[in-house]
Amino acid sequence: MVNDYKKIVQPSKWMSAPGPDGDVVLSSRVRLARNLAKIPFPYLASDSQTAAVAEQVYAASQDLDGDLGKMTYYRMQELPSLSRQALVEKYLISPLLAKESHNSAVLLRDDEGVSIMVNEEDHLRIQCLLPGLQLEEALQEANRYDELLEQRLDYAYDERWGYLTVCPTNVGTGLRASVMLHLPALAVTKQLNRILSAIAQVGLAVRGIYGEGSETTGNLVQISNQVTLGQSAEEIVSNLFGVTRQIVEQEKQVRQVLLNEDRDRTADRVNRAYGVLSHARLLSSQEAMQLMSDVRLGVDLGLIEEVQGDLLKELLVLQRPANLQLYTNRTLNALDRDRERARLFRQKLTQSKQA
Amino acid sequence: MLCQECQKNQATVHLTKIVNGEHSEQHLCEQCAREKGEFVFNHQPFSIHHLLTGLMNIDAQPADKLMGFTSAKVQCNNCGLTYAQFGQIGRFGCSECYHAFGEWLVPLMRRIHGSTQHVGTVPRRAEGAVKLRRSLEELRQQLQHLVEQEEFEKAAEVRDRIRELEEQEQEQEGGAANG
Numbered sequence: 001m002v003n004d005y006k007k008i009v010q011p012s013k014w015m016s017a018p019g020p021d022g023d024v025v026l027s028s029r030v031r032l033a034r035n036l037a038k039i040p041f042p043y044l045a046s047d048s049q050t051a052a053v054a055e056q057v058y059a060a061s062q063d064l065d066g067d068l069g070k071m072t073y074y075r076m077q078e079l080p081s082l083s084r085q086a087l088v089e090k091y092l093i094s095p096l097l098a099k100e101s102h103n104s105a106v107l108l109r110d111d112e113g114v115s116i117m118v119n120e121e122d123h124l125r126i127q128c129l130l131p132g133l134q135l136e137e138a139l140q141e142a143n144r145y146d147e148l149l150e151q152r153l154d155y156a157y158d159e160r161w162g163y164l165t166v167c168p169t170n171v172g173t174g175l176r177a178s179v180m181l182h183l184p185a186l187a188v189t190k191q192l193n194r195i196l197s198a199i200a201q202v203g204l205a206v207r208g209i210y211g212e213g214s215e216t217t218g219n220l221v222q223i224s225n226q227v228t229l230g231q232s233a234e235e236i237v238s239n240l241f242g243v244t245r246q247i248v249e250q251e252k253q254v255r256q257v258l259l260n261e262d263r264d265r266t267a268d269r270v271n272r273a274y275g276v277l278s279h280a281r282l283l284s285s286q287e288a289m290q291l292m293s294d295v296r297l298g299v300d301l302g303l304i305e306e307v308q309g310d311l312l313k314e315l316l317v318l319q320r321p322a323n324l325q326l327y328t329n330r331t332l333n334a335l336d337r338d339r340e341r342a343r344l345f346r347q348k349l350t351q352s353k354q355a
Numbered sequence: 356m357l358c359q360e361c362q363k364n365q366a367t368v369h370l371t372k373i374v375n376g377e378h379s380e381q382h383l384c385e386q387c388a389r390e391k392g393e394f395v396f397n398h399q400p401f402s403i404h405h406l407l408t409g410l411m412n413i414d415a416q417p418a419d420k421l422m423g424f425t426s427a428k429v430q431c432n433n434c435g436l437t438y439a440q441f442g443q444i445g446r447f448g449c450s451e452c453y454h455a456f457g458e459w460l461v462p463l464m465r466r467i468h469g470s471t472q473h474v475g476t477v478p479r480r481a482e483g484a485v486k487l488r489r490s491l492e493e494l495r496q497q498l499q500h501l502v503e504q505e506e507f508e509k510a511a512e513v514r515d516r517i518r519e520l521e522e523q524e525q526e527q528e529g530g531a532a533n534g
Contacts, residue, residue, distance in 0.1 A: 155478045158453055168467055
């Protein structure tokens with residue numbers, strides 16, 4: 001039994017490659033909510049019931065060892081809170097799983113492309129997280145794990161309502177598919193809000209990422225499906241894929257306009273950001289996010305050649321509080337964090353320049 | 356404004372107490388307020404569940420008629436959650452709640468999803484059970500028909516086949532309960 005998460009500073013699968021349309025789509029995620037028949041859901045179940053669920057899933061994972069690929073099982077109560085938080089920051093587990101433990105656990109594939117949460121809101125949440133726009137691939141992968149686990153577990157399913165979930169908003173397919181998009185050109189030309197409200201009208205949910213409240217930070221936006229009943233998983237995923245492709249095209253067009261018609265100002269802005277990011281002595285998370293967005297745009301437009309796009313994806317996670325503390329191997333208060341964050345960027349960006 | 360207690364942090368918690376008609380005000384930072392036990396901070400943030408409760412108990416009457424009693428009396432036999440509790444917390448208690456709450460879920464699901472019928476993947480195990488149930492239904496109808504026609508020899512064959520399938524069904528259910 002492994003009781004600590006050691007690979008915190010290793011990039012997850014979604015951070016270590018660009019993937020298709022990777023200059024706009026940072027990651028694609030699919031998660032399936034599943035429950036075991038008749039056993040009360042985690043928030044209502046007794047301690048022994050959730051323990052039994054965890055035990056069943058663990059046993060299934062042991063049985064399926066060869067088919068699941070190399071996976072590690074982490075029990076939340078055995079994991080230090082900083083490690084739990086770091087997993088949240090990498091999007092591998094949900095804040096709920098990290099916070100409220102009902103004998104909660106995660107089965108994490110070693111490349112961190114697949115994580116299976118146990119005793120989250122639902123008994124099981126099977127998640128696949130891939131770089132770039134790969135929704136169908138993520139669905140296929142999640143389905144493969146779903147089918148394997150189904151051989152060993154008795155799923156709650158109903159002919160009419162489909163897969164039964166704790167929250168009525170997840171029932172049916174139990175599927176939530178989402179993409180994380182970087183939309184700096186649409187943001188700077190003030191078209192983002194118009195597009196986001198259009199997205200909401202076609203039944204998809206939009207939210208900012210890492211942001212406070214509804215404010216989007218670093219021009220990052222997450223789009224996901226809302227409806228889970230009455231549409232097949234494939235339909236849901238292909239709808240989201242279609243809408244995402246449209247937004248990607250819009251963003252790319254506006255980027256070309258910025259490059260062709262406003263080149264000097266764009267080049268100036270992104271390089272100023274690069275200058276600050278690689279030389280600052282104190283950086284708040286908020287400021288770093290905004291600067292990274294500008295630098296990333298510069299990299300994607302070929303206006304900054306010294307930096308790799310994937311490095312910025314990795315830094316997006318590494319600069320967050322828990323990952324930063326595990327990276328520096330120290331407990332840091334807010335001011336310490338701003339200093340160490342600035343140091344992290346100086347180091348990583350200089351290394352990148354030399355490489 | 357600084358916290359009245361520690362005089363160090365910004366006061367972010369502003370309390371107005373009225374005790375026996377007397378007003379008193381306090382301005383504290385989160386930490387001091389927590390230490391003084393003045394305020395419970397781990398209150399549930401506003402979530403989807405709160406919105407859902409607003410959608411329930413609407414259009415309940417047609418379902419009442421269909422089921423022959425009001426939703427107030429409905430309770431899940433398996434986990435004990437009542438429909439009223441479900442209305443308050445917006446979450447089911449277990450898989451059996453879906454059966455217990457039956458027709459009352461229809462308007463809710465229609466509002467959330469615009470649909471009341473799952474489309475797509477069927478778990479393989481359930482697939483077997485569904486097929487079994489359907490062929491049992493067919494055979495029972497066949498049996499009735501044969502009896503009416505007084506074709507007793509054929510009816511006996513069908514009856515044996517039904518028994519076989521019923522045993523299979525029981526085995527599956529037993530397996531599911533143990534699994």
